[in-house]
Amino acid sequence: MIAKTFAAALMVSGLALASFPAAAQEVPLTPKQTEAVKKVVRDYLMEHPEVLGEALEALREKMRAQAEADAHKMLEARKDDIYKNADDPQGGNLKGDLTVVLFSDYNCGFCKQAFDPLWEAIKADGKVRVVIKEYPILGPDSVLAARVALLAKAQSQAKYDDIHRAFMKFRGRLDEKVIYKIAGEQGMNVEQLKKDIGGAELEKQLKKNFDLARSLDIGGTPTFIVGDRIISSALDQQTLKQLMDAARRTAAKQAG
Template identity: 55%
Template sequence: MIRNTFAAILLASAATLAALPAQAQETFDAKQTDAVRKIVRDYLMEHPEVIGEAIESLREKMRAQAESDAKKAIESRKDEIFSDVNDPVAGNAKGDVVVVEFFDYNCPYCKVVLDPMMEAVKADGKVKVVFKDMPILSEDSLTAARVALAAKKLGKYDDVHRAMMKFRGKLDEKTIFRLVGEAGANVDQIKKEMMAPEIEKQIRKNIELAHALDISSTPSFVVAGADGKAARTMSGAIEGQVFKQLFDITRKGGRLTGAN
């Protein structure tokens, strides 16, 4: 710890000195300037590993700060995250645990995680799932998001959502509308509804909300109690068993089994 602190001081001193304009550096005595440079150089030559340690320490501080900021954002915007009436919902709408998924229809990991997540939700019976479209991968992803939200307005969200998520390969506009028809939805109605201003607004809101939560990839999840408590964020293709553990941990107020 002492060595890391000393290293951080040295690196900060070196960075500060290097960043000073020439006029500012003139305020230092030439011997003092050379002495600082020599101390920093000698120490780093003898202990080059501290550079990596200092960088890792900075990364950890940044991660902790991002996590703290995300928790504050969850608390201040919990109604938008967990209870937006415009969001598609699955599972038990009155469940005591909520899983919010930010996803993209062209994200292969989102497709992989769908069945394990929904199987865990069904087996539990007391979990609400909220889907938030986050089309960040392509223009076709945006088209798919608009189509899905239009299908929700027409009562066909579940069928259209599953059809597009089950499709393996890149979704393009032609494929999207073919899948819509195969899912039993009216393609002409979907095309009309998908350009509604409220759908565009909802998608933009989802993306802005994701940024506020420091979510930048799909799939990403916010798991919390129905009241928004014990919330945590996770990313990636989570396995079904992990979802089950998350449900249990959330019900225990965010504590691991056996924790004090």
Template identity: 55%
Template structure:
């Protein structure tokens, strides 16, 4: 969940490797004089130039260390906010309401990858029969995305969220206001009622809460997912156009306490 660039690590590592002996020499002048320090610096430089794979190994070790640390921090953040993530009463859901595995999706209706992933995700959950999806509206791409999210949540009050959600996701192209209302009507929602309710304070508060929650979890792109047990255990995060087989495997792994059996 923590996203950092490793592009400069090679140069950084080389600089540190060269600088460390000099720094130590400065700390303990009784160990190395100026000439000895310079000799050590040259030895390290020559060694790294002759064995560049050492830098690659160090970068990979650092990458793995940061990945492990990111997982630890992600687990702490998920544990601290698990009720908001998995059990927020206003979040739309599909699947088995009493399922033992939960797939939480943060998405934007104008995100092309969100559209691609819809069917694979829902098919995996449907085939499993013991899991559910929690939808977290996170409209970050445009004002029209905000409008679409408001309309979908207003449609939820009519029991039409899933139909409207699917209609928006199936539409290929950028959703604008006219298209949003047309698709909502075609999906069976009462558009006149939606227009009255979509600006309700509770809908605005829900969207704001979703964005703030995503920020707290270091989620900044759509689609992003959290797959976990119903109580938040064995949580994993991933993002992008995830294939259906990946969802199926993660559901099984989560159910087995994090192990693939």
């Protein structure tokens, strides 16, 4: 109602201007006329300041909808990079009907918080594939941990699973000493790791993940991709289930 009243006020001023001949309307407002219009708007806003709140809310909603639309387009454009990179660690049901993608960092407390809920949700569902994108954004120690994990993946997915779980379960900051200690405890050859840690293929894979994250406007961890949603938050098991169910409904609707 307030917005309609405001629109009406502007319409009145517009009708007043419309009374001038067409040729006159093409002439810019005089300073006096400009001030008069400004006064109408200012007086109205002073009387009805809540209009500003309504306008800001409408702007936020418009920006949110636009951001969501842009994200959907980019998810479609980069779907092969998101879901079909053979070098990415995977888990869950590799033949499942839904894939959940996770960008994470081993020194991210929220990533560690999200670890158990994610795998509990995956186990309970039974039909979800998980793709892990190593995204070490919290400094050199995080990069080192990601490189060690990817070297474990090069040996086997099972070896990666062991290292990944051990890193995520460690409470405290993973530094070089701790990283190599955990790797040794998980059966990896630490001396060989130190020789291989600077490999170009590791650099290439991490760069792919960073490029993909930038294209999807992902700046933090943990970030999940579930269906057409990108969520940067530590999700609990129930929320993950709701997102997975919603993704399946959306996929079924699009298919049928």
